[in-house]
Amino acid sequence: MHHPDLCIAGAGIIGLSLALELHHRGYRVTVFDQGDPLAESSSAAAGMLAAYDPDNPSQLLPLATLSLSLYPNYLDRIHSLSGIRVPFQTHTTLQSVPTRTAATSSELTAKDLSHLFPALVPRKHRFILLDEHSLDPRQLASALLAAIHATTIDLQPHTPILSTRPVGNAVEITTPIGTMQTAQFVNCAGAWAAASSHQPGIPVTPKKGQMFSVVLPPSLPMHFVVRTPDIYVVPRTTGPSAGRAIVGATVEDIGFDKIVHPSDIDHLRSLAITLLPILASTQQLEAWCGLRPATADGLPILGTLPGRPNHFIATGHYRNGILLAPATAKVMAQLILGETSATELTSFSPNRFLSELPSP
Template identity: 50%
Template structure:
């Protein structure tokens, strides 16, 4: 039998970020990952730090702004611990609105758009400029597990949680190898958070479902390059700074299916090429699909899971990369018995009770229909 102060299920960006924060405050942390660390939604994300995306629920603003503010120092910590660079790939985003819907005082003129992004065809879209960064999540996927280990976190991959048994003063977490006795257990398993093995504490059962997103990366030809993120209500174009450009993403309700469909990728490419024609001549470099964890109201679940020693942090939907450092900070405060610096009421895991918890009925079609496209 082993022991820890905290056991975390899930070694994606949320779980490892939280482990890093807890370890920095002197706690002994073990992270259990059913497969490989950073291999699901974290690996599949676009990497936009979209704190000002107009499509984000308004309840996210405070957490989003806090997390975006923490990002430079957070990345510096990861780089120092891991020895790996995680650079910002872009510094600016052009956010599109349907014609006439952008704030008039900040809408860019046609000459301003041409200076920022030559060859852009705005059509019936209006754009504003945002000071908003992006990164390549693959850089984080390489660096964050190393940083967590260097900080003293025990990361165990290919180790599913079989069961948890909470008691008054401890939680016993059963793994394939051995039981682990801890003061706290935190479910950071993303779309897999509702697994019965990770705990059922009515009325606060993990109310999340997987939301599939298909994406593609192209390599631009000749000397063409794009330095600014382009984000529309239907898709986005995210440069990596090295001639690669990532385009996404579908939003699909089809369970845990991660099949990449050529017709969905083709639609993304066509939409992006209409906005910025150089993409029409680019070479497809890679296509993939990931599973975002989505709650019924598209807000995270952050807090206690019906037992004083069991916690959850999941349901970040499109914003897991953006919200990682902020989530780690406030959840760490909760677990350590400190009052969080922001109000977490909108993210209370018990807010759904026993009612309908399907998040996507009003947002996307069923899997048998044409996949929708929207920002990740």
């Protein structure tokens, strides 16, 4: 086997975005995945770039806003390599806010809502308008994978990493196809970051999310996201899925179960119909689920693993993997190269959870 500069475990949106960034900086990169690239939460997501979601932890905002600023160049780089342009689907979100919060200048009155969106039934909800984009993660996945294939990045699907250990100034990696050495290693295995046998003790757990898609009726020209604490409706306005909407999502702490339950989908549908009664007549197209990588404080884990020389980790992005991919790629590349980070990373340090990992 060859000897790359860096190996990545996990070919999801985080791992492949980091691989692309490091390749751009001249690194020889190999990416291993136990399954197919971008086949898990990266393509199961709704695609909201929800940097200003009031449910996000406040510590996430600097990284989230950095990522928003990087998104145009990130999509341009993917386009230049793949020839595939990934468009934004929406540019505004109608966000529910708690009734206990003070009124803001952006809060919409019932009259405003009836004018903007006659199909909406506010009921208990108060709403504000957020300047927020969304995109189709499946479009992004296709373009990103094509971009990876246009480079010299060595992508190894269906190749789990069995073990890693420091060897001098290098890292020895064992897979079913052999053993290799690399200068540095990054765990980007998402919800499987802790389940991987090569790095026990990572405090990331899977949070199951079930969701479904519908055909929007012509009488509902929906061009922005509607989101409450219980439900979101994310329209697709352009591309092969134009005229559809994604409705989600459950949040379940039941391990790696990926079974879609009709009763859960029916419950999501009833919540959506309560908010948008016109959805009662829509045709359901498909239902699916993904496993979000969650941490106890809702923040990613980004940094160097304690007790493991040349081992890094970038996981735990929970519901914001699509949003945070460009910023994660940038700050992790800066950390790996010994540069000053574009934003403060203390809140995301592995040290907040991890004591020294077991010796290899």
